[in-house]
Every structure is written in structure tokens, then in C-alpha cells.
Amino acid sequence: MSAAGLDEAVQAPDDLFWQxxxxxxxEPDEELQRIVEAADLPALLAALAAATGDTSFLTPDLRPPLKPVDTVSHPHGGMSxxxxxxxxxxxLAGLRRxxxxxxxxxxxxxxxxxxxxxxxLTNGHTEWDGMLRHELDLAPDKNGAPDWQFDxxxxxxxxxxxxxxSGVxxxxxxxxxxxxxxxxxxxESADRLGGTWQKNRYPGxxxxxxxxxxxxxxxQRSDWPHQFAQGAEIREYLETVAERSGIAELVEYGTRLLxxxxxxxxxxxxxxxxxxxxTEQRRTFNAVITATGQLDIPNIPDFPGRDSFGGVAxxxxxxxxxxxxxxxxxxxxGTGASAYQIxxxxxAxxxxxxxxxxxxxxxxxxPSYHDSMTEVFSWLRRKVPHYAQWYRLWVTVLGIPGRFHTVRAEEAWNGAPLSVxxxxxxxxxxxxxILGEQFSGHPELLKHAVPGYPPGAKRMLRDNGVWARALTSDHVAVETSPIREITPTGIVTEDGTRHEVDIIVYATGFRPSEYLEGIEIRxxxxxEIHDAWDGDARAYNGITVPGFPNFFMVYGPNVGGVVAGSLHFMLERASExxxxxxxxxxxxxxxxxxxxxxxMERFVAWVDGENRQMAWGQPYVRTWYQNAKGRVSQIWPFTNVEYWEVTESINPADYDFLA
Structure with a gap:
């Protein structure tokens, strides 16, 4: 196709950051060649095809094969x-044009x-099209925004x-x-919007x-400063989204639902x-949508003497x-996600x-965990129309299959409980x-650094070497003996060791399975919904619960992804x-x-059956993905594509309509 059609009016899409x-x-050819050498090819080729109106060069032999990722991503999706x-x-030809x-x-x-x-981009996975069109700004049938109006x-x-x-x-x-x-x-119960990103302000x-x-x-913000955004950048993003959408002025802050x-x-x-x-107030609504999050209720173990500590906790x-x-x-x-950063x-x-x-x-x-976006990326997002949006879509494509193949259990596997x-x-x-290299010369630390459970059974962190460097510092010690008690001056472990400290940081995570904790829903x-659940929160599509009409959960049970997919996608789809x-x-x-x-029972059985096939669903694994009943109530064991499919329409046969 020629570029003649580019004179057509550009329809502003459903994107608050649209430019x-x-x-x-x-730039001369030599500079363009340098850019091309360092660019992520699939995203760039897609962006150039859209910008020039010419898709003829997207030949089958150039398709990224989407080689499965075990530990390290394959450049350009595994292109030879x-x-x-x-x-x-x-x-290069596209940039010249x-x-x-x-x-x-x-x-x-x-x-x-x-x-x-x-x-x-998908190497022929046309079954992913509907889900990806939900994410693609330039698609004529981008399908997230409602196609109807209340009036x-x-x-x-x-x-x-x-x-x-008013979080994500x-x-x-x-x-x-x-x-x-x-x-x-x-x-919003807090004084500012942003949910977990407003609350979590710890170093790192x-x-x-x-x-x-x-x-x-x-x-779809294009000018993110870092490859893994800092907390303040996420807060700024959410505040900007709220301002541009007109939501910021609508939020009733300091208001808690009882x-x-x-x-x-x-x-x-x-x-x-x-x-x-x-002050308490009663109001009536036709529908209630809870978006209270999962990682919101701190989990602080009730150690004996916890309240006696005289320092900062x-x-x-x-x-x-x-x-x-x-x-x-x-x-x-703790040694989970927040400790790993703190x-x-x-x-030092x-x-x-x-x-x-x-x-x-x-x-x-x-390796790029603390890195800024590259100079080449910055050039591409400024100079190639909508390159950042295409790059985001490419990241989304790579996240669809994710690492499911690495965590699916084999029946009668003899490597359990260390692998599945x-x-x-x-x-x-x-x-x-890799751990052996990082803890070289520290055999006692290495012994404790290698987990005794299968990879993927619990949340996996991002590693660029800083964790090992911190733990091997002369003034840092790792204590594996369980905590017996907390005293006014420190911590005593079960082996009798006393640790005198000035500050105690509880990096002990949250209680994610306690959905709607502190709120009574009748x-x-x-x-009451907690009585109905009896410690095992369940919802159809993670959204609706039998016996609770016009009640909807966004980020409800079984919608969290851990080895694949986008959380934002799941939350948007629940809202939609x-x-x-x-x-x-x-x-x-x-x-x-x-x-x-x-x-709901059909949905739960479907999800449970798949979760039981995963590392986190094995009977010998204990993880916060499970609730008090031992059921995996947090995790979505499928891809984003399946969630797009189950949330694409309301099946009247699944609902009673109350006149």
C-alpha cells in the first residue's frame, strides 16, 4: 500500500496519552543504521508498517518465533x-521512508x-487477535471502551x-x-488516590x-524513565490518569465503606x-463495585513480645x-518482594x-532491573509514530504465553518436591x-540462598545481583532460625541468639486471600458474604457472587497472574x-x-482444575496464593486471552434477572 492514504484524518483513539x-x-543513513542495530525489531517493524501503510515486508520468514522463555528472554522473540x-x-528502509x-x-x-x-507479531496466533485488539490504539475495533451510552x-x-x-x-x-x-x-479511604502505590513508599x-x-x-504513556518503573513514577502515572480522565475531582477521599x-x-x-x-453516613446505590485490591492488608506475625519493642517498628x-x-x-x-527491594x-x-x-x-x-530506558528507545518513541504503543503491544504479546511451560507439573514426576x-x-x-556464582566464596549463605521448593511455586523476583551483594556484605547477616520472641531491644531466635537492633522492618507481605476484610456485605x-465464603472466596469470572445482586468485584478471586499476562488487562476486563x-x-x-x-461452580472447577496442574497447586507447596482452606484462590492459571473470552459478553443463561 502506498502512503497516499496517510492524508486521511487520524481518529483519536481510546488513549488518554494519545499524541x-x-x-x-x-538523521543521515549512518545514524539510522545505528538505531536499527540496537532496536527491538518486531516492535519497530510493526510500527513502520503502520506508519508507512505498507505491510508487504512483514513476510512469514521475518515473524518472531516466540521461542519459549525459561529464564532469560530471547532477543527479538527468538528471531534467527x-x-x-x-x-x-x-x-532501515522504513526509517528512510x-x-x-x-x-x-x-x-x-x-x-x-x-x-x-x-x-x-504473534507468529500466526490469530486466536489472540480479540485480546490484542483490546490493547491496540490504532485498531479500528479496539474493544475496551463501552459502545453504548446510559442515556x-x-x-x-x-x-x-x-x-x-481509587487504586489501579x-x-x-x-x-x-x-x-x-x-x-x-x-x-477512597485514604487521603490520596493510587492504592498500593500510594501506600508503599519504602526505599527501593x-x-x-x-x-x-x-x-x-x-x-499508554510513552516516556517512562525506567525499564522497571520506580514507585514514585507509578504514583505520578496514576495521578495523571485520574486528572486527564476527570476522575480525580470525583473521588471522595477519607471515606471508608463499612x-x-x-x-x-x-x-x-x-x-x-x-x-x-x-461521621457515618447511609446512602443507596443500584450497584456496588469493589476495587479494594489484594495486597492491602499487612500481614504482621504475632510474635511474642512484639509490642514491647522500644525502637522503631x-x-x-x-x-x-x-x-x-x-x-x-x-x-x-522476610525475604519476599519488598525485602528484596529494601x-x-x-x-550501605x-x-x-x-x-x-x-x-x-x-x-x-x-540485568536491566535498575536501568533507565535506552537512548535508542527514546529516539524511536520520539521519531517513529506510536512506536511506544507498538512496543507495549509487543511486550503484551510476549506475556501471553509467558512461562507457563516452566511451571506445569508432570504426573508422577520423581523430582518433587524440588521441581515439578x-x-x-x-x-x-x-x-x-547463577546463585552459585553470586554467592561464590560464601558456602554457608549459598546453602540458605537456594530455595527448597519448585521454581514458580511462589512469587519469583527480578535479579540483577544486588540481593546477593547485599547479603554477602560484611555488616549483613542472614538468620534462618525462627523468631522466638521480640524484646524491648531486639529479636531472639529459637536457637537462643539475641539480635540487638534499633529498627525492625516487617517485610512480611499481606493477607491477599482475605477479600473485603473489614467490610460487611449482606x-x-x-x-453476609464472608459467611457465604467460609474462608474460601469465590466469584464467577472473579467478579460476581451468587446471592449478591448487582455486586461486582474488580481484582476479585482467581484473577492474579504470576507467570504470564498483564494485571491491568485483567482489571480492565473485570470493569468492562x-x-x-x-x-x-x-x-x-x-x-x-x-x-x-x-x-460460579463451573467456573471455579475450571480454574481449580488448571491450578492443580501448576507448581503452586501441588499438595506439598505452601504459598500465599492459597487461602486458609488450602485452595489456590489468588491465581489465574490461564492466559489473558482466555480472560478476554470469558468477559467478552454476558451469558443470560448464567444469570437470574430480578424484576
Missing amino acids: EHSERIT AEAQERGRAAA LRDEGITRSRMLRHAETGTILEF DVAAGREFSALIVG AGLAAAHRFRQAGVPFSII VRLDTPTFGYSYSFA SADWDPETGLWTVLTRVRGG MHSQDWDEAVDYRGKRVAVI VPAIC DVESMVVFQRSAPWMLPA SARNQEVREELTR GLDGV YALKAIREVLARQVKALDVRPEA
Whole structure:
């Protein structure tokens, strides 16, 4: 296709960060060649095809094979050296064309063009198209935003929804509801929006997933500073999203939901909220959407004597930025995600540190964990129309299959409980080899650094060597004897060792399986939701619960991904599903809809069956992915594609409609 069509008007897509024009390319061929040599080829080729309107060079021999990733990502999705050479030649020709023809924007793609580029990026996985079009700005059928308006479906009807929480999930829900014109209120118990990213301000806090995989489809920021964004950058992003979408001015801060009671006669939820100062208020809503998160309730073990400690004690989520840890004796309890970030961030500044370890973490190599985005990436996002959006889509493509193949258990595997399959054992051996190099000369530490459970059974961290360097420092000790008690001056372990410290940091994680903790939700017949769950939270698609009409959860049970996929995608889809359900209620002119128990049980059986095939679902594994009943209630064991499919429409057979 020629570039003639590029004069067509560019339709602004569903993206709060949309920029129609890029900067003009003026660099000579030599500079363009240098850029191409360092570029991520699949993303660049896709961007050039869209910008030039020419998809003819996306030949099958250039498709990235998407070679499965065990521990380290394969450059360019596993393209061969020969394919890379041909791809660079095509990319150079494309950049020259942008320069010579002065192309600084892409028009919206046609349906067939979108399919051609997606088929190239996915190596022919056309079954992924629907999910990827949800994420693609230039797709004519980008399918996240609602295609209906409240006034067109239910003009004159009194209807309002309550969204609880203004973190990542709450903002996703509020944006979609605002787009559809559905009246809603949004409350937030804290003084600022941002959820877990507003609360977690400890030293070193940052993403442990690539930045471009951690953003909304409707807010595709292009100028991220770091490859793994720092906490402050995520906070800034969420605040900007809220401002640009108009949500920031709607949030009722300092307002906590205490309870919600369903009235079958009126078809309304009566909610009780408490604001600053303790004032309580009752209000009614037609629907309630909870977006209260999973990693929100700190888990602080009830060690004997915990309250007697005379120094500073704080959970990682409640980090006191006024505390000066420099030159102090510090204890860090835990070796999970927050400890992994805190320990290297502060160890050089403390007098001494002792890290209390119950179990060691598995860590995936990530040499760029603390790196900025590259100079070449910066050039491409400024000069190639929508390159950053295509790069984000490429990251999304790579995340679809993820590392599922490394954590699926083989029946009767004889390597248990240290591994679950031959491939899992290979991953174990490779990661153990890396640990051996990092802890060389420290055999006692290495003994405790190698986990005694299969890779993937628990959350895997990102490793660029800083953890091992911190633990092998002369003034840092690792304590593996369990904690017996906490005294006014420190910590005593079961072997009798006393550790005198000034500061105790509880990097002990959260209680994610305790959904809606501290909130009473009473549905049909006055049944309270926690009584209905009896310690085992379940929801259809992770969203709706039988007996609780017009009640929707965003980031509910079994929607968390750990080896594949995008959390933002899951949260957006849950929000969009809730909105589709409300449209059904409005269009049918009924009070509410209530998911049928058999639909939820079918969904739970499907999810449970797959989770039992994974490393985290093995009977000998204990992880926070499981609830008090031993069921894996946190994890989505499929890809984002399956979640796109199950949330694409409301199946009337799965619901009762209450008139």
C-alpha cells in the first residue's frame, strides 16, 4: 500500500496519552543504521508498517518465533541471525521512508491491516487477535471502551453505582463507567488516590515486571524513565490518569465503606460509610463495585513480645519516611518482594543489618532491573509514530504465553518436591548455577540462598545481583532460625541468639486471600458474604457472587497472574464486564442480575482444575496464593486471552434477572 492514504484524518483513539504527531526524522543513513542495530525489531517493524501503510515486508520468514522463555528472554522473540539481518534491512528502509516522505503520524488501521500486523507479531496466533485488539490504539475495533451510552439505553431512569477504591482497579472501573455515562460515586479511604502505590513508599520500591506491561490500554504513556518503573513514577502515572480522565475531582477521599445491605424490594444497596472524624453516613446505590485490591492488608506475625519493642517498628507498606536508618542497627523480617527491594536500597547506609529468612526466594535474571530506558528507545518513541504503543503491544504479546511451560507439573514426576517437571528442573538448575556464582566464596549463605521448593511455586523476583551483594556484605547477616520472641531491644531466635537492633522492618507481605476484610456485605436473605465464603472466596469470572445482586468485584478471586499476562488487562476486563452486566439490567428494565450458583461452580472447577496442574497447586507447596482452606484462590492459571473470552459478553443463561 502506498502512503497516499496517510492524508486521511487520524481518529483519536481510546488513549488518554494519545499524541498524533511524532518528531520528524532528519538523521543521515549512518545514524539510522545505528538505531536499527540496537532496536527491538518486531516492535519497530510493526510500527513502520503502520506508519508507512505498507505491510508487504512483514513476510512469514521475518515473524518472531516466540521461542519459549525459561529464564532469560530471547532477543527479538527468538528471531534467527539471518532473520534479524533481513529485518534490520527492512527497518532501515522504513526509517528512510519516514524521513524522506516526512511521515510523522499513522492513520487508524483498517481491519485487515490490523490482522496482518498482529499475525506477524504473534507468529500466526490469530486466536489472540480479540485480546490484542483490546490493547491496540490504532485498531479500528479496539474493544475496551463501552459502545453504548446510559442515556441511550435508560434515559430517565434513576440509577447510580458505587465504586470502592481509587487504586489501579478503581481507576479502571471509574474511567469505563464515566465513558458510558453511568452515574457513579467513587470513595477512597485514604487521603490520596493510587492504592498500593500510594501506600508503599519504602526505599527501593519499584515494579518487578517490565514497565510497558504495567499500564492501562486507555492510558499508554510513552516516556517512562525506567525499564522497571520506580514507585514514585507509578504514583505520578496514576495521578495523571485520574486528572486527564476527570476522575480525580470525583473521588471522595477519607471515606471508608463499612457495610452494604441489599434490599430486594427496592433493588438497592444501602451502604454505610465513615468519613474523617468518625461521621457515618447511609446512602443507596443500584450497584456496588469493589476495587479494594489484594495486597492491602499487612500481614504482621504475632510474635511474642512484639509490642514491647522500644525502637522503631514498621511494616513495609507503612514505611515512615521520617525515620533515619543511617548508622542504625536494622532487622528486616522476610525475604519476599519488598525485602528484596529494601535490603539492597539501605544496606550501605546502616551500621548493621540482619535479615530473617523463613524461605529463600527464586529470582529470574533481569540485568536491566535498575536501568533507565535506552537512548535508542527514546529516539524511536520520539521519531517513529506510536512506536511506544507498538512496543507495549509487543511486550503484551510476549506475556501471553509467558512461562507457563516452566511451571506445569508432570504426573508422577520423581523430582518433587524440588521441581515439578523436567523443564522446571532445568530452570532450577540454571537459577541455582547463577546463585552459585553470586554467592561464590560464601558456602554457608549459598546453602540458605537456594530455595527448597519448585521454581514458580511462589512469587519469583527480578535479579540483577544486588540481593546477593547485599547479603554477602560484611555488616549483613542472614538468620534462618525462627523468631522466638521480640524484646524491648531486639529479636531472639529459637536457637537462643539475641539480635540487638534499633529498627525492625516487617517485610512480611499481606493477607491477599482475605477479600473485603473489614467490610460487611449482606446480600439476599441477609447472608453476609464472608459467611457465604467460609474462608474460601469465590466469584464467577472473579467478579460476581451468587446471592449478591448487582455486586461486582474488580481484582476479585482467581484473577492474579504470576507467570504470564498483564494485571491491568485483567482489571480492565473485570470493569468492562461489570459495565456490560449493568447494561443488561438497564436494557431489560429489571432491578438487578444475580449470577447462578451453578455458573460460579463451573467456573471455579475450571480454574481449580488448571491450578492443580501448576507448581503452586501441588499438595506439598505452601504459598500465599492459597487461602486458609488450602485452595489456590489468588491465581489465574490461564492466559489473558482466555480472560478476554470469558468477559467478552454476558451469558443470560448464567444469570437470574430480578424484576
